[in-house]
Amino acid sequence: MIRRLRSLNRNEATWLLILSGYAAFLFYLVACGKITDLVHPRMVPFVVFGLAILVLLAVFQSRRVFSRGTESAVKPGMALFVVPFAFAPLSLGSTSAVLAANSRTISLYSSPEPVSVTANISAQSPRPQAAEASPIPARGVIELNEKTYFPFYSELNNHPNKYAGRTIHVTGFVYHGNLRNTDKFIAGREMMWCCAADAVTIGFVSRFPGAAGLKDDQWVSVTGVLDKTEYTDEYTQATTVVPMIRVTSVRAMPKMDFAYVYPTF
Amino acid sequence: MVSRHSVTDKAIDVRLVTLYPLAILGVLFIVIRYVIEGADLTFLRKFALTALSITVEALPFLVIGSLLSAVIHIYVSEETLARIIPKSRVLGVLAASLMGFVVPVCDCATVPIVRRLVGKGVPLHVAITFMLAVPMINPLVIFSTWFAFYQYPTITYYRMGFGLVAAILVGLLVSLLDGNQTKPVAVGRAPEHGHSHEPARGFVGHVGAVAEHATSDLYDIGRYFMVGVILSSLVQSVVPSGLLYALGHNPILSVLVMVLGAYFLSICSQADAFIARTFMAQFSTGAIIAFLIFGPMMDMKNTLMLSTTFRKRFIVVLVGLIAVVSLASGYLLNAWIAR
Numbered sequence: 395m396i397r398r399l400r401s402l403n404r405n406e407a408t409w410l411l412i413l414s415g416y417a418a419f420l421f422y423l424v425a426c427g428k429i430t431d432l433v434h435p436r437m438v439p440f441v442v443f444g445l446a447i448l449v450l451l452a453v454f455q456s457r458r459v460f461s462r463g464t465e466s467a468v469k470p471g472m473a474l475f476v477v478p479f480a481f482a483p484l485s486l487g488s489t490s491a492v493l494a495a496n497s498r499t500i501s502l503y504s505s506p507e508p509v510s511v512t513a514n515i516s517a518q519s520p521r522p523q524a525a526e527a528s529p530i531p532a533r534g535v536i537e538l539n540e541k542t543y544f545p546f547y548s549e550l551n552n553h554p555n556k557y558a559g560r561t562i563h564v565t566g567f568v569y570h571g572n573l574r575n576t577d578k579f580i581a582g583r584e585m586m587w588c589c590a591a592d593a594v595t596i597g598f599v600s601r602f603p604g605a606a607g608l609k610d611d612q613w614v615s616v617t618g619v620l621d622k623t624e625y626t627d628e629y630t631q632a633t634t635v636v637p638m639i640r641v642t643s644v645r646a647m648p649k650m651d652f653a654y655v656y657p658t659f
Numbered sequence: 660m661v662s663r664h665s666v667t668d669k670a671i672d673v674r675l676v677t678l679y680p681l682a683i684l685g686v687l688f689i690v691i692r693y694v695i696e697g698a699d700l701t702f703l704r705k706f707a708l709t710a711l712s713i714t715v716e717a718l719p720f721l722v723i724g725s726l727l728s729a730v731i732h733i734y735v736s737e738e739t740l741a742r743i744i745p746k747s748r749v750l751g752v753l754a755a756s757l758m759g760f761v762v763p764v765c766d767c768a769t770v771p772i773v774r775r776l777v778g779k780g781v782p783l784h785v786a787i788t789f790m791l792a793v794p795m796i797n798p799l800v801i802f803s804t805w806f807a808f809y810q811y812p813t814i815t816y817y818r819m820g821f822g823l824v825a826a827i828l829v830g831l832l833v834s835l836l837d838g839n840q841t842k843p844v845a846v847g848r849a850p851e852h853g854h855s856h857e858p859a860r861g862f863v864g865h866v867g868a869v870a871e872h873a874t875s876d877l878y879d880i881g882r883y884f885m886v887g888v889i890l891s892s893l894v895q896s897v898v899p900s901g902l903l904y905a906l907g908h909n910p911i912l913s914v915l916v917m918v919l920g921a922y923f924l925s926i927c928s929q930a931d932a933f934i935a936r937t938f939m940a941q942f943s944t945g946a947i948i949a950f951l952i953f954g955p956m957m958d959m960k961n962t963l964m965l966s967t968t969f970r971k972r973f974i975v976v977l978v979g980l981i982a983v984v985s986l987a988s989g990y991l992l993n994a995w996i997a998r
Binding site for chain 2: 472
């Protein structure tokens with residue numbers, strides 16, 4: 395009996411390419427830190443674990459590339475796996491600010507006690523928070539950086555009155571939304587809960603005489619004094635009291651390295 | 660195991676072909692938008708970012724699910740499963756509803772496991788209850804819900820309570836369905852080169868056997884997952900962000916809107932509480948709860964992934980049951996609060 399020569403099984407080879415392609419891509423994302431542009435840092439261990447399994451699967455898949463198979467034609471379903479890849483250059487090249495300002499939901503953290511109670515507002519009463527320690531230092535400039543953005547932002551929005559008069563410094567991109575043609579703009583940031591698909595825009599209403607002249611998407615460094623204002627959400631039309639920065643200085647800056655704000659818990 | 664695969668394989672590919680027109684329409688839509696909007700790539704960028712980030716976020720869990728499924732396939736025998744699963748219908752459903760404390764995984768990982776369990780002869784109502792409850796009634800999700808709704812702890816209680824009842828109820832209802840209707844189409848697929856089922860030898864042999872099954876599971880489920888990701892990303896980049904909010908005013912419509920939102924957005928159950936939190940000021944509590952219990956049980960990509968295993972009719976009935984139970988929970992809660 396003549397043993398059939400082992401020939402390249404195109405279907406198995408394609409699957410090997412897809413598996414190793416995904417593994418290589420995930421490795422690239424993790425190695426150069428781009429991974430946190432797509433998922434929350436706490437998801438990274440899962441990605442690394444998934445990557446390890448993919449490498450393992452690819453290694454064992456390589457044994458089947460030259461296996462004789464009844465069908466060697468590439469299955470059409472393989473094409474589906476390539477779609478997210480095909481668009482990858484577009485998504486990795488884009489900045490969150492561009493997306494946010496053009497097509498995303500802007501959602502300023504709604505304070506627990508809405509100013510105007512709409513007919514259908516939740517019947518839940520907020521848990522009293524008085525006893526809790528504030529993450530914000532008692533004196534000095536309130537500085538929102540990579541580590542402090544989320545805890546400070548939540549605290550300031552939960553207690554819009556408490557910090558009035560304090561000096562604050564934030565960075566973000568200019569977003570006008572429904573504040574266009576007023577003396578206000580939003581110094582916005584993208585906040586990622588889990589992955590970039592669920593990111594929402596958050597930020598601080600900033601009052602500045604030249605606000606209308608600022609261009610959307612421009613990254614700015616804003617310093618000012620905290621006050622509060624009523625803000626009507628662009629989409630929900632719900633009016634809430636939010637902190638407002640009376641701007642003393644605003645200067646343009648290059649896009650931040652850490653474009654996203656990651657809630658920590 | 661080997662002989663029937665050629666048949667079911669073809670059946671799966673034929674059903675997948677029916678999805679291609681959808682995918683082609685999607686791509687056409689992108690191209691047309693691109694032509695109309697000229698150089699403005701925002702829409703395309705949003706689609707690309709959404710698709711890629713959901714893939715990168717969920718793929719590890721899909722891989723983990725495939726791996727667990729392969730391990731069950733090789734090391735857990737039908738007999739063992741039959742022995743440990745309670746014979747009583749109610750006990751079986753109850754036990755399955757609490758499995759999240761044993762295997763705390765989210766919905767991308769449960770589908771491959773459920774497929775395998777059904778293939779191993781686990782009663783359908785037990786497997787379905789497992790699939791519905793695990794992504795919701797598990798420590799990680801309870802914690803993230805509690806954290807997201809820190810100021811409103813009752814939301815977490817409602818989610819767990821209504822969620823558990825909903826999963827059990829749907830599980831029991833499934834057990835009443837006609838057996839013919841619920842028969843799985845295809846269960847697992849052996850690699851097409853027709854491997855033999857000799858017991859694996861040595862460490863490499865064992866790992867190789869697991870890898871082989873995991874990889875075929877990953878392909879089987881993965882392609883439906885990809886269709887789900889593509890469609891979900893399209894929805895997210897096409898539907899104006901404000902639309903969902905605009906409809907939230909109406910007490911009746913809001914619950915329906917949130918269930919539809921949960922279905923089409925396909926958000927992971929570990930993250931959905933944070934999304935729901937942003938709707939809190941505007942939507943009724945019932946709508947929030949309906950969103951939080953429907954989402955983990957069913958969404959667009961899960962529906963597609965289930966079609967690797969179940970008949971279309973059963974999937975429609977299942978999605979319908981889950982929707983009805985979730986809507987009812989939302990309306991009941993609203994009525995009770997307004998009382």
